[in-house]
Structures are given as C-alpha cells and as structure tokens.
Amino acid sequence: MCAAINKANIRGKPRESIQQTTPKEESVLFALHNKEVYGRQIPQAIEEASGSQRSISEGALYPILRNLEKKGFVTSRWGESRPDNRGGARRRYYKLTDAGITQVRRVQQFHARLLEWQPT
Secondary structure, three states, X not given: OOOEEOOOEEOOEEOOOEEOOOHHHHHHHHHHOOOOEEOOHHHHHHHHHOOOOOOOOHHHHHHHXXXXXXXXXXXXXXXXXXXXXXXXXXXXXXXXXXHHXXXXXXXXXXXXXXXXXXXX
C-alpha cells in the first residue's frame, strides 16, 4: 500500500494528499476514537466490538502503534502509577491526535460512499 495519495483528478474531483492506513491501523484508530486507553485495552476493544470475529495480537499491536505515531495520527504518554500486580511497570496510554481524528472521519466517509456506490 502506498504511503500517500498524490493530488489526482478522479472523476473531475481533485483529491488532497492523504496518508493511507491499513485495515488493522484503521481498527486501532477507531478503538482510540474519543478516548485514551493503555495498549492492552486496544486488542480487547477490537475483539469485543467485533463479537470475537477480529483480533490483533500484542506482537502486531505495538509496531502498528509506533507506525501510527510516526504518521502523526496517535500520541502516547507514560502513566504515573506503578501497580504492584504488574511488577511495577507503568502503562503507556494512547490517544488520537487531530490528524488521527481527521483520518477516522476520512475512513468513515469512504465507507459511507462505498456503501452508496452504484455501478453505472
């Protein structure tokens, strides 16, 4: 998948340059929409929202989150507390940036247009 779509004239409509996201990246973006969660909550959200039809492993999750941070869609921070039941490790929290919110809207608009599309 290419990293960005250059300006193109498709059916007479100019397209702005946007970064592309994979379906798994989009699932992560949607899981983060309007909330800040720590990493392990993201696979849980995806599995629960899909009725256990979709999943993402922790091994795949963290590279996706790093890639989304590089693209400017996600930001992260370390939590302050160190719960004893997790060996004292702090949690890393993730949330969408303004660009991430915009990307979620673009994906939603694409899906809406695709549902309405009719062959000519």
